[in-house]
Amino acid sequence: MESRAGTNGSAAKNFWNNGSRLSGSGMDYMYIKMEKERVRVKCAKETCPWLIYVAKNSATLSFEFKTFNDEHTCGRDYGNNLADRVWETDKAFKAARETVLGNEKARYEKLRNYMLELHRSNPGSTTNMEVVPFPHSLSLFERIYICLEAYKTGFKAGCKPLIELDGCFLKGYYGGQLLCAVAQDANNHSFGLVHAMKDVMPNVHHRHCVLHIWKNFRQRFKDKQTEGLVWAFFSHFPKNDRTTNNMCEVWNATIVDAREKPILTRLEEIRCTIIKKMANHKWILSSYTEKLAPAQQKRVDKFIKPGCHKWIAQWSGDNNRVLFEITRGKQKLEMNLQQHTCTCNMWQLSGMLCVYAVAAISKLRVRTAEDFVSPLLTMDAIRTTYNVCVKPVNSEEFWKEASQPKPDPPRITRPAGRSKK
Structure with a gap:
């Protein structure tokens, strides 16, 4: 049969409302035209008359079925190249991922509720979310900043006063970057401070990773007195002689799996990782009796x-x-x-x-x-650092509803060229 606009197009509507499941009928289809305002699809067999044509009506601003010929004269072929085993496996994996981790878009709508829960469970924490406002629609998520009270208190109480900053790319659907601030305790262990950091503290003393500069310097100047001049430009205040940013590299490797998860799952996994590290360090060092770490x-x-x-x-x-x-x-x-x-x-x-x-x-x-030895390297500094803890956080069914509008996910910026994945 053939249906046109204004006639009985139930068959065409049924085909279209089923999501154009071209792989489920055992037929092979090809798109003749795929534009913003019109789509034409026909059977891949040249002699078969099956055809559907949908176009936008400029008067009603809606799409209409202009032509639909539902007659197939070719046989079914279940070896359809539009839905091979890889495509079906990928579709099943995405459905399972969404069931376990949640819908990525819906995760952004619960961020304000999550921030309220962090303030309730860990008073004194700092959280901030910035959005891009739009006049007649929901604002778009831009960035979020989280620093729990235990991080701030522990750092100021006993960590070396040097914060290492580094960023990594996120591998989820919406992409983005994760910026982390990591400190070092008296035993040279990493101490998580901030994730999703916004600024880079322009008003404090900065120390850059000088490992490669140091190696090049040693190749050119062999005498130790000249080598020592490199350290003259380093502040003595942090009591830290590290020349690299490896602490952040190690931290980024620890959370590599979380970088692929939806945003709420990612934030929770980072928080739980820090809890485990803090509790483990405190337990191991609780029975240590020497003066130094x-x-x-x-x-x-x-x-x-x-x-x-x-x-x-x-x-x-x-x-x-x-x-x-x-x-x-x-x-x-x-x-x-x-x-x-x-x-x-x-x-x-x-x-x-x-x-x-x-x-x-x-x-x-x-x-x-x-x-x-400096007090920053002693067991007293360790005890004051880990004298605080990150308080437990409830799961989302117990969160209070935030009064602010829910943000939409950020816009996806895809690089030019064909996707490699």
Whole structure:
């Protein structure tokens, strides 16, 4: 039969309302025309008269069936190339993923409810969501910032005052970027601070990853005195001698699976990962009794103390007994035990003793080497850092409804060219 606009088009409507399931009828179809205002599809067999043509009516601004010939003169072919095994498997996988993880678009509508739950369960937390407003429709999600109270309190209480920043691309349907801020505790463990960070703190001291700069510098300048000039541009305040941003790289590798999940699932997995890491570190170190954190104590015992006997410490004769001259052959370094300074600059930079300082302390024979290490590297700093915890959060059926409008997902920006996936 053939149906046209204004006649009985029930067969055409039935075909179209079934989602144009061209793969389900056992027939092979081809699109002759696929435009914004008109679509023409015919049977792939040249001699078969089956045809459907849909076009937009400029008067009613709706689509109408202009032509529909529902007669097939060809046989069924269930080897349809429009729906092969890969296509069917991919469709089933997407349906299963949506069942388990939820609809990606619907996840954005619950973000404000999630922020309310974080404030309820973890008072003092900071959350902020920015949207792109539209006059006659829902606003579009732009970015979200989350920093829980336990992160802020733990960082300020005992972590080294240096924040490492890094970003990674998200692999979900809507894409985007995830920016994370990671700190380091006294035992050199990562301490999560912020995810989905918006700004890069322009008013604070910045330290860049200098690993490759350092290697190139060493290739050109061989003497140690010239190499030491590189560290002159680093602040002594953080007590951290790291030259790379590897802490963030390790963190990004930890959450690599979460980067493919819908936004709410991703945020929850990141939060749960931080909870597990904080609880695990606290449990392992709860029975440790030394003064320094385990990583720092190992550094003192294995790498610093064994080398101090090669250096001779000569007291300068000052009344406070803090000034020493450290000598080995023709090389001499100035040491001040009261100000925790050495010519090598490593003590000031890292807060950890150098071999020259241990040589002077051994000469003093009044206090142990551990007494001169920065408080940021001690077990007291560990205890104050992990004296807080991230409070439990309820699942979404217990969340309160936010009064603000729900945002729509961000616009999808696809790169030019054919998709590789």
